[in-house]
Amino acid sequence: MPVVVPVKFPFASRDLWFDPQGLDIIEADYAICSTERGQEIGLVTADPFEVEESALRAPLKPVLRIATDADLDRADELARRGEEAMHGFRNLVKQNDLDMKPVGVEYLFGGEKAVFYFAAEDRVDFRQLVKDLSARFHTRVDMRQIGVRDETRLVGGIAHCGQELCCARFGGQFEPVSIRMAKEQDLPLNSAKISGVCGRLMCCLRYEFEAYKDFKGRAPKKKAVIDTPLGKARIQEYDTPREQLILRLE
Structure with a gap:
């Protein structure tokens, strides 16, 4: 059976599987991986393990190497460049009078390009913005529109319960949440009390829904x-x- 190692990237919503290539790699290592976008650095979230061939949706990309101290220093430098680029990103969005909210800037580890993340309610014509960004930062530019839930996950924060936001703490794909889940748990149907920081229904409404539904069906x-x-x-x-x-x- 194929052996995989899960790796978490800063702007990814879930762990991605890679071929460890026989490397002595373990949980909590940082790894340089070959992805569809180029070379990226990510955190290994578990030791390598076997999976069924049917569980693979596409051929595995390889782990190129375990990150060295020099790689980690470069990753820190790229993260600082991304934070600094946000100021210029915001200014250029304002200059172009675009209805979008800059969320983050990610420089890929291999230097192939920089990815600019933004949130917007509708589609945005950012062709001129791409030219301006490329001229300002002297790199290839990739624009990625994300939803309000993804924006909240990237920014992070504290939920009503006093804990770190579920989307940031647990990651994974967003699952549908409905008002029925709040009703089943006898919660007040007050949008201010059952909505998260993102303005959408709280993700945690899903967690106990099945338990409430099962108990009420028996009681x-x-x-x-x-x-x-x-x-x-x-x-x-x-x-x-x-x-x-x-x-x-x-």
């Missing part, structure tokens, strides 16, 4: 009267995490 309905050792009682509320009922004795 008696609310307001039903049931027999207990202390006499008849009416079901007032559910305590789903503990799978308990809150009763009021009649």
